[in-house]
Amino acid sequence: MGREIHGVSLIILLMPFFSFYAGESHDPVAFARTHLIDEHNHINRVLFSPDDSAIIEQTIIGLIRTSQEIKGALYLLTYQPFIKEFIAAKKRGAKIELVFDKSALASKFIYDLPYAGIPLLMYDPADSTRNFQALMHLKTVIFYGAFSGARNIVAFGSMNWSGNGLKRNSDHINFSDDSHLVAKFDNTISGLLKRAKAQVNPVSKKDQVLQKFVKDSFVNKHRKVVIDKPQSGKKKSSPKKINILAKQPKVIPVVVRTLCTMRRVVKIR
Numbered sequence: 001m002g003r004e005i006h007g008v009s010l011i012i013l014l015m016p017f018f019s020f021y022a023g024e025s026h027d028p029v030a031f032a033r034t035h036l037i038d039e040h041n042h043i044n045r046v047l048f049s050p051d052d053s054a055i056i057e058q059t060i061i062g063l064i065r066t067s068q069e070i071k072g073a074l075y076l077l078t079y080q081p082f083i084k085e086f087i088a089a090k091k092r093g094a095k096i097e098l099v100f101d102k103s104a105l106a107s108k109f110i111y112d113l114p115y116a117g118i119p120l121l122m123y124d125p126a127d128s129t130r131n132f133q134a135l136m137h138l139k140t141v142i143f144y145g146a147f148s149g150a151r152n153i154v155a156f157g158s159m160n161w162s163g164n165g166l167k168r169n170s171d172h173i174n175f176s177d178d179s180h181l182v183a184k185f186d187n188t189i190s191g192l193l194k195r196a197k198a199q200v201n202p203v204s205k206k207d208q209v210l211q212k213f214v215k216d217s218f219v220n221k222h223r224k225v226v227i228d229k230p231q232s233g234k235k236k237s238s239p240k241k242i243n244i245l246a247k248q249p250k251v252i253p254v255v256v257r258t259l260c261t262m263r264r265v266v267k268i269r
Contacts, residue, residue: 032062033147036175043151043177049159053167056159059175061085063153068145069095073123073138073189076100078107078162087116099123099189099196101136114199121196136192139165139173140185154182 035055036043047056064070064085077083077100090096099121104110114120123136140156159171176182 028058028062029066029147030062032059032066035059036153043153043175045176046157046172046174049165049169049171049173050167056173057081057166060155060161063143063146063155064089066146066148067094067143068149070097070141070143071186071189071193072098072141073136073192074098074100074104074141074161075135075137075139076104076107076160076162076165077110078104078160079166080109082161083109083112086118087112090116090118097121097193098141099136099192102133103135105199120199121193122199123192124195124197138189138192140189142182142185142189151177152179152182153177154185156185 036045036059038044047059049056060082064082065088067089070086070089077098086096086098096118098113098118100110101123105120105122110120125134138156139158139160140154141161143151143153143155145151146153153175154177155173155175157171157173159165159173160169165171
């Protein structure tokens with residue numbers, strides 16, 4: 001009897017968690033609206049990771065899904081669910097402009113963005129005379145026309161849009177629809193976007209190594225070496241390479257292109 005009572009008590013205690021994951025989480029837009037808009041019909045909320053990671057994730061996903069335009073400046077973007085939501089938003093017709101610090105290129109997942117028509121815009125410091133490379137350290141995204149076009153919402157704070165930033169590091173993220181605050185961030189991000197440089201034909205470092213390995217392997221296999229043959233009666237000399245033909249066979253671009261396509265890397269042209 002005692003065990004049954006404890007079992008029932010445990011179920012009652014866990015019911016809020018089950019309702020969160022099984023109920024609200026299936027509709028991130030409704031979840032975001034419920035958790036952001038206060039009793040005065042305003043949005044001014046701060047959340048902390050990792051304690052609020054589940055709420056933060058669902059809120060950001062809901063905002064991406066409901067927005068007509070998204071503009072942001074992100075030091076990093078490595079969390080796959082967010083990347084997939086940006087791609088889905090682009091496919092449904094939302095306008096997306098994101099500027100990144102060069103550190104973002106270290107993630108292989110960010111290279112999925114160009115395939116969806118979202119250019120990799122890299123931060124370009126305004127003052128190029130400094131003897132060090134300044135960082136674009138913002139973690140800010142503005143969601144325009146959220147919740148049926150009724151609101152412009154800015155998300156900003158110390159949290160990187162990465163798995164570690166969301167679920168491990170101690171950070172915070174603010175959500176606000178204050179028009180003056182949104183306008184201030186809009187002015188700053190617009191300036192960064194104007195100076196940003198598009199990453200042309202982006203290929204990750206890992207895939208650059210893969211391309212070189214495959215290319216060199218085929219070149220070496222089909223390389224022709226002509227060696228001087230020593231004449232009879234004369235002292236033999238060490239073989240000397242006099243002609244190396246490193247012409248690449250036609251199969252190389254095909255194989256490299258196939259491998260790169262499998263890894264979702266920009267095709268070699």
